[in-house]
Amino acid sequence: MTDLTHKPVDELTEAEAxxxxxxxxxxxxxxxxAYHQNDAPEITDAEYDGLRRRNDAIEAAFPHLxxxxxxxxxxxxxxxxxxxxxRHGEPMLSLAKAYTDDxxxxxxxxxxxxxxxxxxxxIAFTAxxxxxGLSASLRYEKGVxxxxxxxxxxxxxxxxxANLRTIADIPERLAGSGWPDVIEIRGEVYMSYAEFQxxxxxSAAAGGQDYVNPRNTAAGSLRQKDPAVTASxxxxxxxxxxxxxxxxxxxxxxxxxxxxxxxxxxxxxLMVRAQSAxxxxxxxxxxxxxxxxxxxxxxxxxxxxxxxxxxRRWGFVTGEPRWAVAHKFPAEQATTVVRSIDIQVGxxxxxxxxARLEPVTVGGVVVENVTLHNxxxxxxxxxxxxxxxxxxxxxxxxxxxxxxAGDVIPQIVRVVLDKRPAEAQPYQFPHVCPVCxxxxxxxxxxKTGKEDSRRRCTGELICPAQAIxxxxxxxxxxxMDIEGLGAENxxxxxxxxxVRTAADxxxxxxxxxxxxxxxxxxxxxxxxQREAASGKVRKAVRAVEERNYEGLDKLFxxxxxxxxxxxxxxxxxxxxxxxxxxxxxxxxxxxGSMEELIRVGKLTAAAAxxxxxxxxxxxxxxxxxxxxxxxxxxERNDDVVEALLAQVTPQPYVxxxxxxxxxxxxxxxxxxxxxxxxxxxxxxxxERLGAKVAGSVSAKTDILVAGPGAGSKLKAASDxxxxxxxxxxxxxxxxx
Ligand code: IVH
Numbered sequence: 001m002t003d004l005t006h007k008p009v010d011e012l013t014e015a016e017a018x019x020x021x022x023x024x025x026x027x028x029x030x031x032x033x034a035y036h037q038n039d040a041p042e043i044t045d046a047e048y049d050g051l052r053r054r055n056d057a058i059e060a061a062f063p064h065l066x067x068x069x070x071x072x073x074x075x076x077x078x079x080x081x082x083x084x085x086x087r088h089g090e091p092m093l094s095l096a097k098a099y100t101d102d103x104x105x106x107x108x109x110x111x112x113x114x115x116x117x118x119x120x121x122x123i124a125f126t127a128x129x130x131x132x133g134l135s136a137s138l139r140y141e142k143g144v145x146x147x148x149x150x151x152x153x154x155x156x157x158x159x160x161x162a163n164l165r166t167i168a169d170i171p172e173r174l175a176g177s178g179w180p181d182v183i184e185i186r187g188e189v190y191m192s193y194a195e196f197q198x199x200x201x202x203s204a205a206a207g208g209q210d211y212v213n214p215r216n217t218a219a220g221s222l223r224q225k226d227p228a229v230t231a232s233x234x235x236x237x238x239x240x241x242x243x244x245x246x247x248x249x250x251x252x253x254x255x256x257x258x259x260x261x262x263x264x265x266x267x268x269x270l271m272v273r274a275q276s277a278x279x280x281x282x283x284x285x286x287x288x289x290x291x292x293x294x295x296x297x298x299x300x301x302x303x304x305x306x307x308x309x310x311x312r313r314w315g316f317v318t319g320e321p322r323w324a325v326a327h328k329f330p331a332e333q334a335t336t337v338v339r340s341i342d343i344q345v346g347x348x349x350x351x352x353x354x355a356r357l358e359p360v361t362v363g364g365v366v367v368e369n370v371t372l373h374n375x376x377x378x379x380x381x382x383x384x385x386x387x388x389x390x391x392x393x394x395x396x397x398x399x400x401x402x403x404x405a406g407d408v409i410p411q412i413v414r415v416v417l418d419k420r421p422a423e424a425q426p427y428q429f430p431h432v433c434p435v436c437x438x439x440x441x442x443x444x445x446x447k448t449g450k451e452d453s454r455r456r457c458t459g460e461l462i463c464p465a466q467a468i469x470x471x472x473x474x475x476x477x478x479x480m481d482i483e484g485l486g487a488e489n490x491x492x493x494x495x496x497x498x499v500r501t502a503a504d505x506x507x508x509x510x511x512x513x514x515x516x517x518x519x520x521x522x523x524x525x526x527x528x529q530r531e532a533a534s535g536k537v538r539k540a541v542r543a544v545e546e547r548n549y550e551g552l553d554k555l556f557x558x559x560x561x562x563x564x565x566x567x568x569x570x571x572x573x574x575x576x577x578x579x580x581x582x583x584x585x586x587x588x589x590x591x592g593s594m595e596e597l598i599r600v601g602k603l604t605a606a607a608a609x610x611x612x613x614x615x616x617x618x619x620x621x622x623x624x625x626x627x628x629x630x631x632x633x634x635e636r637n638d639d640v641v642e643a644l645l646a647q648v649t650p651q652p653y654v655x656x657x658x659x660x661x662x663x664x665x666x667x668x669x670x671x672x673x674x675x676x677x678x679x680x681x682x683x684x685x686x687e688r689l690g691a692k693v694a695g696s697v698s699a700k701t702d703i704l705v706a707g708p709g710a711g712s713k714l715k716a717a718s719d720x721x722x723x724x725x726x727x728x729x730x731x732x733x734x735x736x
Contacts (some may be wrong), residue, residue, distance in 0.1 A: 084159040135186060338400055
């Protein structure tokens, strides 16, 4: 798989975003444990901040992908130390799904066929709402709640007993009588809309995080390490099933759930018994009608065979009971009006259109904004040029039908043409950046020859929207690698007007009082936040504060230490589009100095036919030349680069051929997990010594440097008789 860690958020596909959120969740959790619990940080503060920011940015762009264990759920709180594992007495199953009435008829028909030989058998069913929360299993022994767990993978969940005890709907002791000696009560933990809105309001007042939806918030609340935090958020619980038990609660599903109510649980008042598909579907329609007035999210209706004896006979398939099915609701829709269309400029300069809507409630959530993706989408065509929404464009003033399915972000599904105002005009997508006024263009993809669907601001360094991200990139590890100047400080200095472009970083020292003041103000804001927070949260905020308070001298020294960067790092740090570490190294090697690169870049930008001016260089294609033309052709970048060069002097790139003639001109491949250098460092180092670095082993390969875990490349090298070195042998060879 390709490396996603540096891919801009607005270029991630949904699957990539999902994978990145998973990676970030575990990386941040590991860093939290190293920092808070082992007192042995394994990554720098800047890197840590980078991970959190990237996580937040991806969550903001893909709210429906927010994970149950999202790090953003625990912002400001010490990380959960990981809950103990609990093996369920009986697995927690999932449900087969039905989407149409026909699917329901099929389900009933399957049952009829299964029990075909029992001529007089009457199969009864129950129908009840499918609550959109988190399932939990509660173990009662002799009527006392002893342990509660999440579903986990269905077999093993997490022990969240202490948190579940804070839920008023979960009895500590069962009421009534007749309960089995041991029983695992199963049901759904959820958060009501009222509680969700109240929590959002409290959090906003205290300057805290935003919450995405009730379900994720309930999940985050349940996974708090401090039960006091869970208790402060009112959660609810409906009991609807059971797992391991020493005795059936009753002979039928319906009566069993009635028993749960007698024992002190809340059970859905909307559960009924039914005999036929028609009756089940009628109950489905009834529940659907009541959906918006229930005050909590439900996403369908669950049908179960009523007689436990028949449930047992019909049995299970791969984690699902055959005797139950979840009849899902279609996505909820609502009609509203597009008030305006705003353009937001993303961090990589992408112009992202957003429709501002007349606020409307869909599935219990007020929707005011909806993304319009890009200009083609507004015009009614997809990325392949095919019509969407029957090819109808979206205009300001249009009446539109929006849809929200479960957690999925709202979208416009249809334009109601009959209601289009006579004066409504096709939307004119801006061709200049609304933030900085530079031209906004659509690039042609070299390979496909097609226009990119996104229009981008070409303002590069002078566009404030892009400036922050670029500054972050500038100081990051692969670039200028300025220790102690993490994304958090960059943001602070940018907002305070102390750093606008990279050059300003190097004059911070001259503005010591202002820098001190900005840091002091942040500390005060954090202190206020701490006052507003309670207990554990306060402790965590203090920890963050301490991390932020870096000795200024140390920071200034770290900045000074980078005044003579390697040329390839410097070129990479400029953040020119399409110029990653590898290309930066090629440019450094080719041109030797920044002055030469600027000279050739400007000449090329001024030429009628850039390709005829720019030298043909292995590894530099039209895309890169185009990016250089854009960059050096933009006069406003000149000032930025000039100011920067007044502060820093990149080291000229000297290929050290004589001293290291052992590898000069050789083709080297790195494989396995390198332990003493990163892949990009290894590559840059080899190239600086005049070697050519290749990605795969062939007959042309001279040396394979193999770290632990090397596989197919190592095999290929030995098959081809290529020299193989360990990392240490490589260092010895190049005299390091
Ligand atoms: S019964 C043996 N009943 O849906 C069947 N599940 O897709 C066990 N859910 O993990 C589940 N409301 O979290 C059942 N009334 C209900 C439900 C329900 C919500 C959830 C539950 C389960 C998921 C299965």
